[in-house]
Amino acid sequence: MKITAGLGCIDDYKVLVxxxxxxxxxGYVPYEWNKKYGTLFPLNRREVLYYNVQINTFEDMKILRRMVDVYKVPVSITFNYLYYLEEQYEMIAKIIKDLMNIGFYEFIIADIALILYLKENNIKCSIYLSGECAELNRLSIDFFNKLNISRYIFHRKNSIEDMKSCINNNEMKNLEYEAFILNERCHYTGAFCNSLHCDEMIHLCKMPYHLSKVSEYANNFEEVDRRLELYYKELDNKYNEEIYMENEDEMEDSYIFGKxxxxLCSLKELEKAGITHLKVVGRGNSIENMERDVRNLKKAMDMLDDTEDSESYEKVVKDKLLHGKCNGECYYSTRRI
Incomplete structure (x- = not known):
């Protein structure tokens, strides 16, 4: 299995490698796109401009390509939005062709219509089906095989059994399969989420909420309001604490692996299921934390060969990487190690 990690600016590339x-x-969003469509029609579901989430100039992409030539670690470009306007396909195709002309050929795409558009216009690139497309089962895989997909990125809500079934029942061989391994576990399924991830508003997936029966919904506004009040109070406290710590030059290490x-506890099962790539989500994350994520994941992968079964592997990971603690934010496992 290989590690694929997200970067927010070209300076992160060398660190991750x-x-x-x-x-x-x-992600790559040129100025021309932002000028015409703004953040309401994002190229890759990252409408953020305030901090480093994507690359915004073609010159930076040229520099990144030169870095790839030196370090030999490939880069794929995301086009993760669920759908585009008809008039946008021509512009997106031009962006992709410009990137191909400087040496980028792998693109992560979620919109089926865009994949068809590229095929009909004879734009021959390597397509990784985005997890935002939400391939659910082997029947959906059979359909997508017609589109010359070279890698399937399973979405967050796939179970390992689902992934295993898709892989084992796929008549197309020698394909790659990618699964989420670290960061940004979300209670929404990307293909059915139409929220924005922008500077102006808090991300919907981070808003406090309250689960209850539908018949009791009308009685829960008070509880939701209470949670919202606590949430913003915690934000204010955190902000004031950070300002204080910066002034005192005593910034503490807040890094928590897999927070x-x-x-990690499912790594052995993912390997057996046939997963070839492990996704470390990281666009917009601290590069220092991303570096530690990748290094720690590398250590966990080294432990796979030293253990015979999942039980012994989980114990080793618990002792050596998690120091006996689990944050409970498990992607796939119902067990807590």
Missing amino acids: KAGADEVFC TGCA
Whole structure:
């Protein structure tokens, strides 16, 4: 299995490569797109401009290509939005052709219509089906095989059994399969989520909520309001604490491995299921934390060969990487190690 990690700016590439990433993915949104469509029609579901989530100039992409030539770790480009306007396909095709002209040939795409558009216009690139497309079962895989997909990226809500069934029943061989392994575990399925991830508003997936029976819904506004009040109070406290710590030059290490999503305990099962690539979500994350994520994941992968079964592997991971603790943010396993 190989590690694929997300970057938010070209400076992150060298750091991730040296940490042990076998592949890198990034978003590219040129100025011309932002000028015409703004953040309401994002290319890759990252409408953020305030911090480094994607690359915004073609010159930076040229520099990144030169870095790939030196370090030999490939980069794939994301086009993760669920759908585009008809008038946008021509512009997207031009962006892709420009990237291909400088040496980028792998693209992560979620919109089936865009995949068909590229095929009909004879734009021959390598397509990784985005997890935002939500391939659910072997029947959906059979359909997508007609589109010359070279890699399937399973979405967050696939179980390992689902993935295994899709892989084993796929008549197309020598394909690649990617699964989420670290960060950004979400309670939504990307293909059915129409929220924005922008600077102006808090991400919907981070809003506090309250689960209850539908018949009791009308009685829960008070509880939701209470949670919202607590949430914003915690934000204010955190902000004030950070300002204080910066002034005192005593910034503490807040890194927690797998804090927002972790599948380390399922690594053995993912390998047996036929997963070839492990996704470390990282666009917009601290590069220092991403570096540690990749290094720690590399250590966990080394432990696979030293253990015979899942039980012994989980114990080793618990003792050596998680120090006996589990944050409970498991992607696939119902067990807690």
